[in-house]
Amino acid sequence: MGLRMIDTFWSNARAQMLLDPEVINLNTGSFGPLPRVVFDRATQLRRRLAEEPMDFFVRQVPALLWSARARLAGFLGCEPRRLAFTINVTASLNTVAASLAPAQPGEILLTDHEYGAMRWCWERAAQRHGLTLRTFPLPIRPTTSAEIVDAARAAFTDRTRIFFFSHILSPTGLVLPARELCEEARRRGILTVIDGAHGPAMIPLDLDGLGCDFYGGNCHKWLLAPSGAGFLYFGRGSEDRVQPLQVSWGWHHDRRRADERDDFGSTPRLRAFELEGTRDLCPWLAVPTAIDFQEGLGWERIRARVAGLTRTVRERLSELPGLSLATPTESALHGAMTAFRLPDGVDPVALRRGLWQRYHIEAPVIERSEAFGGRVVTGLPPQTFPWRYLIRVSTWWYNTEPEIEQLAAALSELVPECRRR
Numbered sequence: 001m002g003l004r005m006i007d008t009f010w011s012n013a014r015a016q017m018l019l020d021p022e023v024i025n026l027n028t029g030s031f032g033p034l035p036r037v038v039f040d041r042a043t044q045l046r047r048r049l050a051e052e053p054m055d056f057f058v059r060q061v062p063a064l065l066w067s068a069r070a071r072l073a074g075f076l077g078c079e080p081r082r083l084a085f086t087i088n089v090t091a092s093l094n095t096v097a098a099s100l101a102p103a104q105p106g107e108i109l110l111t112d113h114e115y116g117a118m119r120w121c122w123e124r125a126a127q128r129h130g131l132t133l134r135t136f137p138l139p140i141r142p143t144t145s146a147e148i149v150d151a152a153r154a155a156f157t158d159r160t161r162i163f164f165f166s167h168i169l170s171p172t173g174l175v176l177p178a179r180e181l182c183e184e185a186r187r188r189g190i191l192t193v194i195d196g197a198h199g200p201a202m203i204p205l206d207l208d209g210l211g212c213d214f215y216g217g218n219c220h221k222w223l224l225a226p227s228g229a230g231f232l233y234f235g236r237g238s239e240d241r242v243q244p245l246q247v248s249w250g251w252h253h254d255r256r257r258a259d260e261r262d263d264f265g266s267t268p269r270l271r272a273f274e275l276e277g278t279r280d281l282c283p284w285l286a287v288p289t290a291i292d293f294q295e296g297l298g299w300e301r302i303r304a305r306v307a308g309l310t311r312t313v314r315e316r317l318s319e320l321p322g323l324s325l326a327t328p329t330e331s332a333l334h335g336a337m338t339a340f341r342l343p344d345g346v347d348p349v350a351l352r353r354g355l356w357q358r359y360h361i362e363a364p365v366i367e368r369s370e371a372f373g374g375r376v377v378t379g380l381p382p383q384t385f386p387w388r389y390l391i392r393v394s395t396w397w398y399n400t401e402p403e404i405e406q407l408a409a410a411l412s413e414l415v416p417e418c419r420r421r
Contacts, residue, residue: 002282008227009301010397010398010400011304013297013397013398014398014400016035016036016037016293017033017034017035017036017398018033018034018035018036018039019033019398020136020400022360023360023361023362024359024360024361024362024403024406024407025362025364025393025399026138026361026393026394026395026404026407027046027152027362027363027364027394028221028222028336028394028396029170029173029198029221029336029337029364029394030221030224030362030364030394031100031221032220032221032222032224032225032396033222033398034224034226034329035224035226035290035293037223037293038286038289038293039226041286041289042226042282042283042285042286045064045282045285045286046280046282047052048060049280049282057278060132061281061285062263062264062265063265064265064285065085065264065265065266065281065284065285066080066261066265066266067288068284068285068287068288069083069085069265069266069270070290071287071333072219072231072287072288072290072291075200075205075291076200076206076207076217076231076233076270077205077207077208077209078207078208078233079208081235081259081261081267081269081270082207082233082235082236082239083231083232083233083234083270084231084232084234084270084273084274085229085230085231085232085274085281085284086216086231086232086274087222087228087229088217088218088227088228088229088230089195089196089197089217089218090117090118090121090230090244090412091232092214092217092230092231092232093118093121093195093214093216094121094245095192095207095232095242095244095245095273096193096214096216096232096242097121097122097125098125098245099241099242099243100125100129100164100191100241101227102129102131102161102162102191103128104129104130104131105130105131105132105159105267105292106131106132106159106160106161106354107126107131107133107134107157107159107161108125108131108132108133108134108161108162108164109134109135109136109155109156109160109161109162109163109164109177109190110120110122110124110133110134110135110164110165111135111136111138111152111165111166111174111176112135112136112137112138112139113138113166113168113169113170113171114135114164114165114166114195115166115195115197116170116196118164118166118195119133119225122164124163126395130397132159132163134155136151136152136154137157138151138174140167140376141152141325141326141327141328142174142328142333143328143330143333143334144330145177145180145333148176148177148181149177149180152165152181152185153180153184154182156184156185157189158188160185160190161190161191161361162186162190162191162192162193162421163181163185163190163191163192163193164192164193164194164195165178165181165192165194165195166194166196166197166198167194167195167196167198167199167203167215168193168196168197168199168202168203168335168337169196170197170198171339171366171390171392172233172325172326172327172337172339172390173198173327173334173335173336173337173338173339173392174327174328174334175296175332175333175334175335177231177332178194178210178212179209179211180318181209182194182211182212183211186211187414190215190273191213191238191241192211192212192213192214193195193212193213193214193215193216194212194214194215194216194236195216196215196216196217196218197216197217197218197221198218198221198222198335198337199215199217199343200217200219200221200222200223201221201222201223201224202222202335202336202337203335204299205232208236210235211235212235213232213234213237213241213243214232214233214234214235214236214238214242215232215233215235216230216231216233217230217231217233218230219231219283219285219287219290219360220344222336223287223290223291223294224290224293224294225283225286225287225290226282226283226286227283227288228280228282228283228284229283229284229286229287232273235298239258239259239269243272244273244276244419246276246277246285248260248275248276248277248309249275250266250268250271250272250273250274250275251272253268253269253271253272254268255268259368297397301397302375302397306335306336306395306396306397307331309336309395309396309397309399309401309404310334310335310336310338310395312395312401312404313338313393313395313404314327314329314338314406316404316408317338317340317404317407317408317411318340319408319416320408320411320412320414320418321418321419322342322343322415322416322417322418323340323341323342323391323411323418324340324341325338325339325340325341326339326340326341326387326390326419327339336394336395336396337392337393337394337395338392338393338395339366339390339391339392339393340390340393341387341388341389341390342365342387342388342390343417344388344389345388345417346365346389346415346417348365348367348389350414351365351391351414351415352358352364352365354410354413354414355410355414358410358414359406359407359410361406361410363391363392363393363394363407364391364392365389365390365391366389366390366391366392367388367389368387368388368389373414382418391411393407397420
């Protein structure tokens with residue numbers, strides 16, 4: 001395929017997205033914009049819900065819900081009966097953290113780069129169960145997966161009960177070797193809970209092959225599904241370890257048939273988690289349309305396009321004085337997010353304001369304390385955090401090289417250290 005044909009293909013694909021023409025959106029890592037067809041499908045479903053709620057919930061939803069579950073399960077590489085829909089990954093992981101009751105004394109182990117809200121989630125769980133919450137440092141700019149596995153192996157102790165980690169780190173975009181980490185934990189009888197906020201669509205997934213106990217994920221980021229679509233995956237042997245946060249009509253059911261398909265679009269076990277009273281199920285039901293849309297573009301094409309954009313970001317921003325790459329360059333260790341360390345003297349508030357108000361650029365400026373929910377964690381080796389501020393650039397297939405160039409130009413203007421002398 002010639003260069004002009006490639007440009008035409010992606011230009012036509014971009015035209016199918018709902019994108020503000022005045023904004024440079026380099027932040028799919030926070031929220032993905034919607035393809036028009038996904039927006040239309042969600043709107044169609046909501047219209048029917050508004051017109052005739054009883055018919056929608058009672059007669060239409062069961063078949064639609066099971067179809068959506070089966071489609072998402074196939075995409076994620078797992079059985080439908082192991083997949084509960086949730087509103088987002090935060091709800092998924094809170095369900096797990098609130099339910100697990102590990103043996104005391106013991107500890108919950110996290111990496112030192114976990115998302116702040118999730119650290120708070122496990123902080124509360126540790127307090128409730130009389131456990132210690134401990135973090136261990138990940139290697140700085142690792143070059144192999146083995147370095148990460150070695151660090152986790154060295155951190156495990158006979159007190160470790162739960163190992164929680166992100167499949168893809170939010171601050172830096174580092175992709176962790178989830179299957180190998182789960183193998184090491186399982187050998188020691190340690191439960192594994194994975195924050196897969198960025199996993200679905202950014203990287204190929206095979207949840208049944210990971211060997212984890214639980215995996216929570218979002219569909220509203222790289223999968224480009226509506227906000228309000230997330231999931232919780234139950235690993236083999238862990239189905240009975242957790243309970244729903246809320247009790248509704250799904251609570252009492254025949255335990256002998258807990259994993260058989262029911263008349264509600266679920267299984268009795270999954271319905272206990274999903275039925276929280278009246279709620280808008282349309283984001284869940286629109287997930288198959290989101291999968292179909294990007295599958296129609298071709299996943300190999302998408303991954304090649306994203307790899308090229310990521311390489312462009314890495315090369316172009318590395319040319320700027322004052323910036324240093326914070327994301328590994330090895331293909332197995334990075335995806336569609338690239339982070340750069342900013343000068344320590346930068347004013348993060350002013351930089352965020354300048355990027356938006358002057359250039360209409362969406363790209364998060366991350367402060368070190370934000371990684372831990374607004375406060376710096378003490379007791380960690382100084383080398384754990386070689387950065388104080390980062391800028392994280394998300395490049396999905398609808399982004400363009402000129403947008404990356406405009407970000408580079410904006411940083412040259414807004415960050416004095418980035419100006420060429």
